[in-house]
Amino acid sequence: MxxxxxxxxxxxxxxxxxxxxxxxxxxxxxxxxxxxxxxxxxxxxxxxxxxAHARRPGVAARLIVVVLWDIVLSNIEVARRILGRESRMRPAFVWIPLDITNRHGISALAGIITMTPGTVSSELSPDQRHLLVHFLHLEDADAAIAHIKSRYEAPLREVFP
Known part of the structure; x- marks a missing residue:
């Protein structure tokens, strides 16, 4: 029953x-x-x-605070960009190499990226090792990749081993 x-x-x-x-x-x-x-x-x-395999609730709580803060800052940046001259924006797609392998962690990362204004997760490679992200404005792809990996992916790897 x-x-x-x-x-x-x-x-x-x-x-x-x-x-x-x-x-x-x-x-x-x-x-x-x-x-x-x-x-x-x-x-x-x-x-x-x-x-049930999620771990490290303290890391998850800090990640939530970081994401909320980044959402606020990104909202301000996006507003500034769209109110400025369109010719100054540099939209771009970038493949982010993933170290995280847990499917829940990958989903959380894609969700975080999409919730953050100015970025959208667009596609996950068939082997789930790369995530395609669209940036509303991108000056340095390597810096953007490093930012996403250090601020979001690294804590998610601790939460979803």
């Missing part, structure tokens, strides 16, 4: 909340609510098991 219903209370909650959201007791909605009530707790359990 535990295998099909790893969290019975969560299943009941999903079932009830779905029916409240759709405000209908039609058979199709009840069936969909039942499917969601069975599937979502199983997915949540799988995600918990996959992320």
């Amino acid at each position: 535990k295998r099909w219903l790893p969290a019975p209370l969560l299943s009941v909650t999903v079932f009830v909340v779905w029916l409240l959201l759709v405000a209908s007791l039609e058979p199709a909605h009840v069936l969909l609510a039942a499917v969601l009530a069975l599937v979502l707790p199983l997915v949540a359990q799988r995600l918990r098991e996959d992320t």
Whole structure:
């Protein structure tokens, strides 16, 4: 029973909340609510098991502060750039070589880069060893790579070994 219903209370909650959201007791909605009530707790359990390998909560907390600070600074820089002359911007794509191999760490790195204004993660190479990043303005590719690797990738490697 535990295998099909790893969290019975969560299943009941999903079932009830779905029916409240759709405000209908039609058979199709009840069936969909039942499917969601069975599937979502199983997915949540799988995600918990996959992320149970994260380590170093202190490093993760410092990384969050660094990312939030960088987001504020990047917002100011992007505003300054887009309010200035367009001819002064130098957009570019750069492949960032990755040392991190944990898929959750790579996803977190791609998310951090995308959340930071002025940069967007665009593609992960098939071998998951390089991440393509678009920069709104790039003066020095090597400096940008070093910045991402030291400020984001290095702490993520400690959190997701």
